[in-house]
Amino acid sequence: MDAKSRILSRIRHALKGMPKALLPEHPHPALAQDPAELFLKRLAENGAEGHLVDKEGARKLLADLAQGLPGAAYGKGVPDAFRLLPELPPEEAPLGVSRALFAVAETGTVALSSEDGRRVQLLPPVHLVLVEEEKVYPSLLEAFLDLKSFPSAIGLHSGPSKSADIGQVMVKGVHGPGRLVVAVLQGSW
Amino acid sequence: MQVKAKLYPKEAARLLREHPGVREAVTGATLHFEANRKRAYQEIDAEIWRERARRVKDHLLTHLDHYLELAEKRLQEKGVRVYWAEGPEEAHRILREIVARHGVKRAVKAKSMLTEELGVNPLLESLGVEVYETDLGEYLIQLLGEPPSHIVGPAIHLALSDIQRLFHGRFGTPLDASPEALAAVARKVLREAFLTADLGISGANFLVAETGTLALMENEGNIRLSTSLPRVHVAFVGIEKLLPRFADLALFLPLTARAATGQRLSTYVSLIQGPAKEGEEGPKEVHVVLVDHGRTTLLHDPEAWEVLRCLRCGACLNACPVYRQTGGHPYGYVYSGPIGAVLDPGLLGLEDTYPLPYASTLCGACYEACPVKIPIPKLLLTWRKRAVERGLAPTWERGAIQAFSKVMQSPSLYRFFSKALRGLPLPQDLLPLLKAWTEGRGPLRPSPKPFHQLWQELKE
Incomplete structure (x- = not known):
C-alpha cells in the first residue's frame, strides 16, 4: 500500500462510528451602507492611503507619486492613460502600478491577480493600485461568493509590508512595498 | 525535529536562571498580542464566529477522507502535483527528488511549523542547498541556529539588544542600529535570495477542497515572494x-488574523490555485505534499481529537501565564504553550512528552482565546490522567496528592501541619522534589505567621 491508501484507510477506520458534524451555512451578509467610504477608512487604519477619484484625479495622483522618478512598473491591466512614466522592470522600478480584481471594504483589502503581474505587486517600494468603485465589495464573504474565475494566484493586500520581529518595534517595507496607495475610480476610465 | 519535551521542568528552570531577559521579552510581546486579540474579538460577535469555525472544522474532520480526495482531484486538475507523506522519511524523499530534478542550489522558505516538524532545513542543507528563512523573525533564529519560540513570532524571546549584537557580528552594523536599519540589512540579503532562488518552500494556513486553493497568511510579503519568484x-x-x-475563507482568514495579531486581516494573503499559466509570471511547477505525521493517530483518539481543529494562530500562547515565563524553547518541540501541551502528546505519544500537560495552571485563558474553541484545559486533564494511569507521573506524586487532599479537607490537620512545617528547619536538599526549585535559588523561607493570622490582622 502507498502512503495515500494507508493514510486514507486509517482515517476511514477512525471515522467509523463517529457522529458526522453538519456543515453550517454561510451567514447572511449584513447590509452595508457605502462600501467605498468604509473601504477608505479601513485602508487608512491599516496604514495605507486611499483616494476616491475620477479619471483625471487618478492621473493627478499618479503624477504626484511619479514626481522625480525615472520610471515605473505596470500591471498588464493598467490602461495606457495611466502609464505616465517610462516602463521599468519591477526589480528596478521605484513605483509599481497595478489594477485590482476587486476590493473589500470591511478589511480594507485590494485583490490582485497573477494575470496582472506578480512582481509589480511586490518588488517596488511604492505600490499604487487602481480599482473601480463598483468593484468594492462590502465584505470578504460577498467577494468570495461572487468570485467565478480563479487565476493561478490572487494576492490580498491590506496595507504596507510590516514586521515587529525586531524587538517588537513595527517596521514598514520589510519585503513588500512599504507604501500602499489605492485609487478608487469613479465613473468611466 | 529532535524531541526534548521530557526535559521541560529542568529546561524551564534553567532558562529562567540563566537567561532572565527572555521572560521580560516574552511577557512584553505576549501581553501586547493578547491585548490586541481581545480588542479584535470585542469588535465582532466573537462567540458566533468561533462557534461557526468550530462547526466547519468538525464537519471537515468528520469527513476528512472525502475532502482530502476532493482537494487532490481539484489540485491535479489545475496542474499541481500532489504527494502523500506519512512523516519525515517520505517527505524527505519527495523533496530530494524535486531538488535533484531541478538542480536546486538555493531555496527561499516561508515560515512553516510543519516543515519544522519534518526537519526540512537540515535535509536541504545536507543536499548542499543554500536555505534562506525569509520571515524576518525566522531569519534571525536561523542565523542563531535556534528553533522557533512562538508559532507566530518565532523570535519573540529576543530583545532588540540581542539582535543588534547578532547583526554587529554578522554584518558589521553599529551596536546601536535602529530596528529600521537592521530590517533594511535583512531585506537586502533576502531580496537577493528571492531573485536568485530556484525553489520556494511554504506551508499553508488552509487548503480549500472545493477549489484546490492554498491560502497563506503573513504581514511581511515574504510568503508572496517565496511563492511567486522561484520557478x-x-x-x-x-x-x-x-x-x-x-467562501469558508471569508470566516477563517479574518478570524485567524484577529486571534493571532488582532488584525482584521493579515497584511498579505496568498490564494494559490496552481502553476503560472503560459506567458504569466510565477512558478512553473507547484507541488503539494499532504502530510500525516501523527494526525491520523489523533483522529483515532475519541478524547483528544478536537485538537486537530487548531489553526496555529498562537493565541493560546499569548494568553498563557506559564508560557509567558519562558517562551517556547523549554517545551522541547515545535509546538509549545497550551496547544503544544495537548498537541505534542497526541502527535508524538505521551511517553516522550508527559511533562507538558503539567505546564499549565488550568486557568482556562487558552480556551477563551482559541478561535476554534479547543477545550484545552479539559484536554490537559485528559493527558494528565493518562500519565498517571500509565505510571509516567512520578510515584511519590500520588501519595503526596492524597496526603495533601486529606490535610486540606480537615481544618485541624491543616492548622497542625501549617504550624509544624513552619517550625521545622526545611530539609531542602534532602527532598528530591524540591531540587528543581532550590537549584540556583536561595533557600525557601516560611512566613513567620500563618496565612489565617495575616488575614485576620489585615481585616482588623
Whole structure:
C-alpha cells in the first residue's frame, strides 16, 4: 500500500462510528451602507492611503507619486492613460502600478491577480493600485461568493509590508512595498 | 525535529536562571498580542464566529477522507502535483527528488511549523542547498541556529539588544542600529535570495477542497515572494488544514488574523490555485505534499481529537501565564504553550512528552482565546490522567496528592501541619522534589505567621 491508501484507510477506520458534524451555512451578509467610504477608512487604519477619484484625479495622483522618478512598473491591466512614466522592470522600478480584481471594504483589502503581474505587486517600494468603485465589495464573504474565475494566484493586500520581529518595534517595507496607495475610480476610465 | 519535551521542568528552570531577559521579552510581546486579540474579538460577535469555525472544522474532520480526495482531484486538475507523506522519511524523499530534478542550489522558505516538524532545513542543507528563512523573525533564529519560540513570532524571546549584537557580528552594523536599519540589512540579503532562488518552500494556513486553493497568511510579503519568484514551489500541508468551501475563507482568514495579531486581516494573503499559466509570471511547477505525521493517530483518539481543529494562530500562547515565563524553547518541540501541551502528546505519544500537560495552571485563558474553541484545559486533564494511569507521573506524586487532599479537607490537620512545617528547619536538599526549585535559588523561607493570622490582622 502507498502512503495515500494507508493514510486514507486509517482515517476511514477512525471515522467509523463517529457522529458526522453538519456543515453550517454561510451567514447572511449584513447590509452595508457605502462600501467605498468604509473601504477608505479601513485602508487608512491599516496604514495605507486611499483616494476616491475620477479619471483625471487618478492621473493627478499618479503624477504626484511619479514626481522625480525615472520610471515605473505596470500591471498588464493598467490602461495606457495611466502609464505616465517610462516602463521599468519591477526589480528596478521605484513605483509599481497595478489594477485590482476587486476590493473589500470591511478589511480594507485590494485583490490582485497573477494575470496582472506578480512582481509589480511586490518588488517596488511604492505600490499604487487602481480599482473601480463598483468593484468594492462590502465584505470578504460577498467577494468570495461572487468570485467565478480563479487565476493561478490572487494576492490580498491590506496595507504596507510590516514586521515587529525586531524587538517588537513595527517596521514598514520589510519585503513588500512599504507604501500602499489605492485609487478608487469613479465613473468611466 | 529532535524531541526534548521530557526535559521541560529542568529546561524551564534553567532558562529562567540563566537567561532572565527572555521572560521580560516574552511577557512584553505576549501581553501586547493578547491585548490586541481581545480588542479584535470585542469588535465582532466573537462567540458566533468561533462557534461557526468550530462547526466547519468538525464537519471537515468528520469527513476528512472525502475532502482530502476532493482537494487532490481539484489540485491535479489545475496542474499541481500532489504527494502523500506519512512523516519525515517520505517527505524527505519527495523533496530530494524535486531538488535533484531541478538542480536546486538555493531555496527561499516561508515560515512553516510543519516543515519544522519534518526537519526540512537540515535535509536541504545536507543536499548542499543554500536555505534562506525569509520571515524576518525566522531569519534571525536561523542565523542563531535556534528553533522557533512562538508559532507566530518565532523570535519573540529576543530583545532588540540581542539582535543588534547578532547583526554587529554578522554584518558589521553599529551596536546601536535602529530596528529600521537592521530590517533594511535583512531585506537586502533576502531580496537577493528571492531573485536568485530556484525553489520556494511554504506551508499553508488552509487548503480549500472545493477549489484546490492554498491560502497563506503573513504581514511581511515574504510568503508572496517565496511563492511567486522561484520557478518551483513546494507546499507542505498537514492533512487537518483543509476547508470545505472557498467562501469558508471569508470566516477563517479574518478570524485567524484577529486571534493571532488582532488584525482584521493579515497584511498579505496568498490564494494559490496552481502553476503560472503560459506567458504569466510565477512558478512553473507547484507541488503539494499532504502530510500525516501523527494526525491520523489523533483522529483515532475519541478524547483528544478536537485538537486537530487548531489553526496555529498562537493565541493560546499569548494568553498563557506559564508560557509567558519562558517562551517556547523549554517545551522541547515545535509546538509549545497550551496547544503544544495537548498537541505534542497526541502527535508524538505521551511517553516522550508527559511533562507538558503539567505546564499549565488550568486557568482556562487558552480556551477563551482559541478561535476554534479547543477545550484545552479539559484536554490537559485528559493527558494528565493518562500519565498517571500509565505510571509516567512520578510515584511519590500520588501519595503526596492524597496526603495533601486529606490535610486540606480537615481544618485541624491543616492548622497542625501549617504550624509544624513552619517550625521545622526545611530539609531542602534532602527532598528530591524540591531540587528543581532550590537549584540556583536561595533557600525557601516560611512566613513567620500563618496565612489565617495575616488575614485576620489585615481585616482588623
